[in-house]
Amino acid sequence: MKLRIKNLTPGAVALAFSAVTLADQAQVAVAANFAEPIKAVAAVLEKTTGHTLKVTLGSTGKLYAQIKNGAPFDVLLAANTATPAALESDGLSTPGSRFSYATGKLVLWSADANKVDAKGDVLKSGNFRKVAYANPKTAPYGAAAVQVMDRLGLTSTLTPKLVQGESIGQAFNFVHTGNAELGFVAMSQVLEGGKLKGGSMWLIPQALYSPIQQDAVLLQHGANNPAAQALMKLLQSPNIKDLIRSYGYDI
Amino acid sequence: MALLTSSDLQAIGLTLQVAAFTTAILLLLGTPLAWWLARTRSWLKKPMGALVAMPIVLPPSVLGFYLLVFMGPNGTVGQWTQSLGLGLLPFTFAGLVVASSFYSLPFMVQPIQNAFANMGTRPLEVAASLRASPLDVFFSVVVPLCKPGFVTGAIMCFAHTVGEFGVVLMVGGNIPGVTRVVSVQIYDHVEAMEYSDAHRLAAVMLGFSFVVLLALHVYNGAQRKGAGA
Numbered sequence: 001m002k003l004r005i006k007n008l009t010p011g012a013v014a015l016a017f018s019a020v021t022l023a024d025q026a027q028v029a030v031a032a033n034f035a036e037p038i039k040a041v042a043a044v045l046e047k048t049t050g051h052t053l054k055v056t057l058g059s060t061g062k063l064y065a066q067i068k069n070g071a072p073f074d075v076l077l078a079a080n081t082a083t084p085a086a087l088e089s090d091g092l093s094t095p096g097s098r099f100s101y102a103t104g105k106l107v108l109w110s111a112d113a114n115k116v117d118a119k120g121d122v123l124k125s126g127n128f129r130k131v132a133y134a135n136p137k138t139a140p141y142g143a144a145a146v147q148v149m150d151r152l153g154l155t156s157t158l159t160p161k162l163v164q165g166e167s168i169g170q171a172f173n174f175v176h177t178g179n180a181e182l183g184f185v186a187m188s189q190v191l192e193g194g195k196l197k198g199g200s201m202w203l204i205p206q207a208l209y210s211p212i213q214q215d216a217v218l219l220q221h222g223a224n225n226p227a228a229q230a231l232m233k234l235l236q237s238p239n240i241k242d243l244i245r246s247y248g249y250d251i
Numbered sequence: 252m253a254l255l256t257s258s259d260l261q262a263i264g265l266t267l268q269v270a271a272f273t274t275a276i277l278l279l280l281g282t283p284l285a286w287w288l289a290r291t292r293s294w295l296k297k298p299m300g301a302l303v304a305m306p307i308v309l310p311p312s313v314l315g316f317y318l319l320v321f322m323g324p325n326g327t328v329g330q331w332t333q334s335l336g337l338g339l340l341p342f343t344f345a346g347l348v349v350a351s352s353f354y355s356l357p358f359m360v361q362p363i364q365n366a367f368a369n370m371g372t373r374p375l376e377v378a379a380s381l382r383a384s385p386l387d388v389f390f391s392v393v394v395p396l397c398k399p400g401f402v403t404g405a406i407m408c409f410a411h412t413v414g415e416f417g418v419v420l421m422v423g424g425n426i427p428g429v430t431r432v433v434s435v436q437i438y439d440h441v442e443a444m445e446y447s448d449a450h451r452l453a454a455v456m457l458g459f460s461f462v463v464l465l466a467l468h469v470y471n472g473a474q475r476k477g478a479g480a
Contacts, residue, residue: 062442130342135425137443163342163424166442174424178324179341 023050026227027072029063030055031079031214032134032169033104033141033186037247038077044243045234051227059167061138067092067219074222075231077101077214079168080140084217097218101235102249104212105187106144108202111178120202122182123154132163132174132183141168144209145184151208175199187248194246214249259452261428262436269344269419269432270412273351277359277408278401280352285360285404289367304357311354311417318350318422342424347432350422351412358407366400367393399474403467410463414456 030038035057042053056063060079067073067087076093078084081100087093108123110116115128122128134142142164149155163179165171168186175183190201216235222228234240241251255263288300306314321328322340329339340346374396378388394401416434423430425439433456440449 059442061444065442065444129339130424132424135439135442137439163426166420166425166438170421173319174341177319178329179319179322179339180424 023052024225024227025052025054026074026222026225026231027054027056028075028077028228028231029067029071029073030057030077031060031063032057032139032167033079033188034077034102034214035169036188036192037102037244037249040243041231041234041240044240045227045231048234049227049230051230053227053231057167057169059135059139059142061135062167072221073219074225074228075216075218077216078140079104079212079214081213081215084215087217087219092220094218094220094223097232098215099232099236100213100251101216102214102244102251104141104214105206105248105250106141106148106184106204106209106212107187107190107248108182108204109172109175109185109190109199110182110201111175111199112181113198113200115181116200116202118202120204122202123152123158126157126161128181129161130163130174130180130182131158131161132165132171132180132185134165134168134171134184139167139171140212140214141184141186142171144212147209148184148204191246191248194248254451255455256448258427258431259433259436259448262431262433262452263455265344265428265430266413266432266434269347269351270409272348273355273412274359274405274409276348276352277355278405281356281359281404281408282363282401285363286367288360288364303360306354307357311415312421314350314354315418315421318346318353318418322346322349322422341422342426342430344429346422347419347430350418351415354415354418355408355411358411359404362404362407363397363400366397370396399471402470406463406467410460414460 028038038053038055042055046052056073058066060083063071063073063076063078064083064086067076068090076084076087084093084098088095088098108116108120110122110128116122123131133145136142136146146155149158163174165174168189171183172185172189174180175185184204187201187203190197190199216232218228218232244251284303288296288303319341320326322332323329324333324339332338332340337345340349370393374392375388378392383391414434415432416438419430419432420435420438423432423435425431425435431439433452437449437452437456440446440452
């Protein structure tokens with residue numbers, strides 16, 4: 001097929017040109033619980049603006065340590081409010097850029113469809129070998145799991161059965177492979193299109209743990225990166241909020 | 252103030268145990284394997300040699316991931332251990348030893364295999380002509396002649412297991428006193444930004460690995476001198 005330049009309108013040429021020159025890339029550090037949604041968000045960003053994202057997943061604490069030591073991230077999507085606030089007081093973020101993009105929910109999940117009951121009584125039954133959670137020192141979802149065990153009065157009985165992932169992603173993997181029968185994971189990891197992907201889960205009542213409010217922050221490294229700025233704007237748009245809700249988050 | 256916390260000491264003790272078990276198991280399993288590799292003319296020699304060397308080039312995350320899959324309740328190894336009444340291996344001390352045995356296999360087998368190959372067949376023929384039994388030949392002739400290979404293999408295997416990180420992070424589950432080895436403990440300290448704790452334990456590891464490698468070099472030097480005299 002020959003390209004017939006004559007038939008292209010000046011507007012189309014300008015659009016094609018701008019798409020090439022204005023498409024930027026942002027390096028985004030993302031808390032592991034948001035692994036699935038960020039893929040969908042990146043697809044929308046690329047479709048609407050041409051900007052692309054390079055995503056690094058990890059526990060919020062690990063990402064914070066990397067940023068403090070000079071990692072070239074443009075945006076942090078944390079699993080808490082404390083870390084973005086700390087980055088602001090460290091002078092590593094753009095002042096006033098911080099906002100909440102989601103409030104996460106903790107679930108007790110098993111890959112086995114018959115394991116977890118609607119009230120989470122399985123935790124008291126002790127009818128399992130291992131229960132996985134994320135490192136509470138670095139992963140806010142892990143800290144929330146500790147609160148839940150405390151408030152249920154199960155800490156001492158569950159301690160011998162606990163296995164720890166470095167992030168909520170690794171905790172999920174332990175349960176997904178069946179090595180741990182149960183796990184405290186993020187609701188976003190087990191939902192697809194608003195439905196449970198598989199296995200069984202207990203949506204842990206919000207009264208059992210402090211809300212997992214998750215803040216985004218534009219880092220100094222990304223202050224002048226158009227792709228990073230576009231991502232921050234997109235995360236606050238109504239359509240994206242609906243998309244994020246479909247993964248089981250509140251906003 | 253104590254130099255190391257009690258959980259650091261616990262991690263050190265656990266690490267030494269995992270390394271000791273792994274070294275003992277690989278001495279038993281690696282020696283016949285090394286013997287076969289050094290002696291066989293089978294076409295399987297090269298594929299087997301490549302398999303044994305694979306942990307040197309494979310990322311520990313690959314090994315850790317497959318171990319989790321195969322040792323899990325849906326994996327072939329997991330179903331086998333469960334049917335034997337052993338339960339599942341991930342998150343257990345035994346699981347760490349099994350994982351480490353895969354991880355450290357080449358460090359044990361290759362030095363012993365080289366020692367067997369360098370010895371040649373002549374000493375075996377002489378011993379056989381004196382009517383020594385195969386077992387007698389092995390312990391009275393082969394082991395003394397190949398001692399440097401065994402020592403190097405055992406030390407490298409032990410030290411390499413002590414230094415293991417990725418595999419134990421992936422299959423261990425970070426349980427204090429059961430699977431939280433020194434490398435994971437240091438990682439934990441760093442992640443939590445407990446840098447002074449991380450420094451102290453990391454310095455111990457630094458000193459340990461230097462002493463081990465120095466001892467190995469001194470030993471090998473003495474062996475060469477002895478052989479030359």
